[in-house]
Each structure stands twice: as structure tokens, then as C-alpha cells.
Amino acid sequence: MDINLTLIGQSIAMLVFVWFCMKFIWPPLVAAIEERREKIADGLAAGERAEQDLIKAKEEAAGIIGEARSNALEIVAQANQRSNEMVDEARGKASSEAERIKAQAHAEIAQEIEQARSALRREVAAIAVGGAKQLLGREINEAANADLLEKLANEL
Helix, strand or coil: CCCCCCHHHHHHHHHHHHHHHHHHHHHHHHHHHHHHHHHHHHHHHHHHHHHHHHHHHHCCCCCCCHHHHHHHHHHHHHHHHHHHHHHHHHHHHHHHHHHHHHHHHHHHHHHHHHHHHHHHHHHHHHHHHHHHEEECCCCCCCCHCHHHHHHHHCCC
16 A cells, blocks of 8 residues: 555545534534533423423312312301301291280280270160169269269279
8 A cells, every 4th residue: 555645635635624524514513412402401391390380280279179169168158157047037036026916916905805894884884874864763964973983884
């Protein structure tokens, strides 16, 4: 193998080509590869963060749902308690109203009994006066004997 000028020229051309590639082509390629690697790493990290955020969001959603359920149960319990209170209050009002109506009815009955007694007394007094008139055979002045008639009516 002889070293000749062609081999030296090819070696120099190869060295110039390698130097040119190392100086102008290789750095942009390495930068593009590094940029791509960073984008992939960022994408993977973002995916992991998104997965963790999804897990946190699911936990928060479960907590909010649990809290909403407990609030709903509490509201339902309060509504039941209030309805029971309202029923008890209505029963109390109805009972007091029934007692009031009953007392009013008793008072009306007592008043009607008293009116009936008074009317009966007047009728008996009128009958007594009529009977006394017939017995005595003369007119009795009711105005003059009003005290006597009133006393007689009260005794009856």
C-alpha cells in the first residue's frame, strides 16, 4: 500500500468534512436532540403531575360528595325534626282549641240553662199569679207585688 497524494487528499477532505460537521452540523443536531429529550421529559413529568392531580381531584371529589351527603342527611334530619315539631305544635294548638271550644260550649250550655230556668221561673210566676187571681177572685197588681213575685220565682 502506497501512500499517495490521493490518499492524503481524501484524508484531508475527510478531516475537513469531519471538522465541518463537528463545527456546524453536530451542535444543532445535539441541540435538537437535547430539546427533544427535554420535551419528552417535560411531557412525562406533566403526565405524572396530571395523574397525581387526577388522583387528588378524585379524592377531593369524594370528600365533597361525602360532605354533601352528610349535609343532605343533616338537612333531612332537621326537616324531619321540624316536621315533628310542627306536628306536635299543631296537636297542641288543636288540643287547646278543642279545650277552648269545649269551655265555650259549656258556657253557652250553662247560659242557655240559666235562660231556660229564668223563662221557666217567669212562666211559673205567671201561672202562680193566674192561680192566685182565680183563688182570690180579683185582679192582682203585678207591679205592686213585683218584689213578692220575684221572691216566689227565685224560690222556685
